Amino acid sequence: MDFAESEEHELLRSATGEIARRFGHDYFVQQARSSGSSGELWQAIADQGFLGAHLPEAYGGGGGGISELTIVCEETATQGCPLLLILVSAAICAELIARFGTDGQKAAWLPGLVAGEKMAFAITEPDAGSNSHRLGTTARRDGDLYVLKGTKTFISGVDEASRLLVVTRTGTDEESGRGRLSLFVVDADAPGLTRQRIPVEMTIPEKQFTLFFDDVEVPADRLLGQEHEGLRVVFHGLNPERITGAAIGNGIGRYALAKAAAYANDRSVWGVPIATHQGIAHPLATAKVELELARLMTAKAAWLHDHDPGSAAAGEAANMAKYAAAEAALHCLDVAIQTHGGNGMTTEFGLADLWGLARLLRIAPVSREMILNFVAGHSLGLAKSY
């Protein structure tokens, strides 16, 4: 076993961190509050080839894996610039196209994604949240076309994306009653596709939308993977999403603890730095331990995904990493805010504004409860309620 970080990974960390530092948390917050986007930072990262680190070289990618994308995700977040769209655009959409796309599809979409184009991912529906077997958005074959009908909700970044990957139902399994799923790449400006913004209490530049598919016609060559086999395809994308989601949490944790440690050493209210009070030091140390454990599991999950994608071990580790990182992010942020006293709530100190995103990680991309269901069922063999 070897836990030493490779030179490549160290360089990727420092280069990503330097680029993100140039923008910084103030930029991130300013973009969020002004209804802007983090597009400039996104582009700067893409220009170095970092957003395509995990994609095949034949299509302009870096030939690396999710381990590398995870580093990019963590280091931007560590500088106070968590990029939510890495999860959907790079970790799910690009990864699935690289794995299941035809040569034509890969050639059509991957080079753009490497260069910084964005793709949204739409699976969640108002009536089928955590249960993707119940999806109601249908795709009906009509000659050379599929016709999409239904509603998706909480879809991030549609306004910035040129296309979106949509999970639909193309049939129903007679025995189980579960949906047979198929994935389509749909143009964001396709006729019949309308969107409505969902206001959320999160300080992030990415916006969320409810999408209405009103007989949206999609050419048959936009089908990704086999018809009806979409569930298997989706599952391949969910692990990278969970792992990069964990990386965002880990980055937020590092960002928060770095600020807290600096503040605790500097601030003195009883003649000594508050860092010397164990009431301040121990919670920070506990959070640090939890953070490092989450980072370790995240690295393991990424490694397993890169070495044996789709394996049970990769799925288990990805779920555990996502769980641990979401909890660690919230804990780190909470103790960092506490360490800052009143300043923890100020705009200037840039902590409280991250609460919404850190809190989201407990709900999305997959909720804490669904992870615990998975661990209970798969890892412990406990009987299922559903």
Next chain:
Amino acid sequence: MAMNVVVCVKQIPDPAAPSSLDPGTKTLNRSGKLILDDSDSYGVEMALQLAGNVEGSEVTLVSMAPGGEVSGLRTALAMGAARAILVSDDSLAGSDALSTAKVLAAAIRRAEPDLVIAATESTDGYTGTLPVQVAELLGLPSVTFAKSVATDGRNLKVERQTEAGYDEVECPLPAVVTVTAGVVEPRYPSFKGIMAAKSKPVETLTVSDLGLDASQVGWAGARQEITDVSEAEARSAGEVVVDEGDGAERIVAFLEQVKVV
């Protein structure tokens, strides 16, 4: 004409991390990981641009550092340099600037450069003397404080920063030129550059590989000795001016008083 451009890169303790002096030798502790001196990233960028203009040109890095350190070199290799020469040898501990220059000159000679680029001064030692000593030892012309460098492969055209503006200087190649910070925008390494860096050749040499005698370098060869170090005097707190609508005038008045304007 294809050129072989050599860049001197110093690997230094991370200036952002707390630093310490060895109480015995009174020199900087260099036991931790060393990184590419930021000052040298401009030289690397300048070299990559010059080499990039001419097909077949290459950039070679030369560094002297303790403990076989290559971290800083990898950063510059990831930016695009082709290869590196590292001189690392226990007998180099305690080397002063002249000994360092002898070592670097010997290493640079092996690379058969058309052009040698260094920073005007390093971040940690900042004597600003090394490049001219290297030029002298190699018998090459030296042009300092370059803010722009152009070459046709035979001659060098430099805009040399002065207090009043800049001088235009020309000299034949090979030559040694020092570049100031900020003259070019150092590139970030690309993903492909990062992945390629590990497999680029780094030749590690000892003092004897360079044909030098251990008595010429290190503590043995040092002609200067640090006799004493003392704490820098704490700066007195500056004057705080609260802007009551007259902030601009008060700043101008202050600048006039210290004869800046």
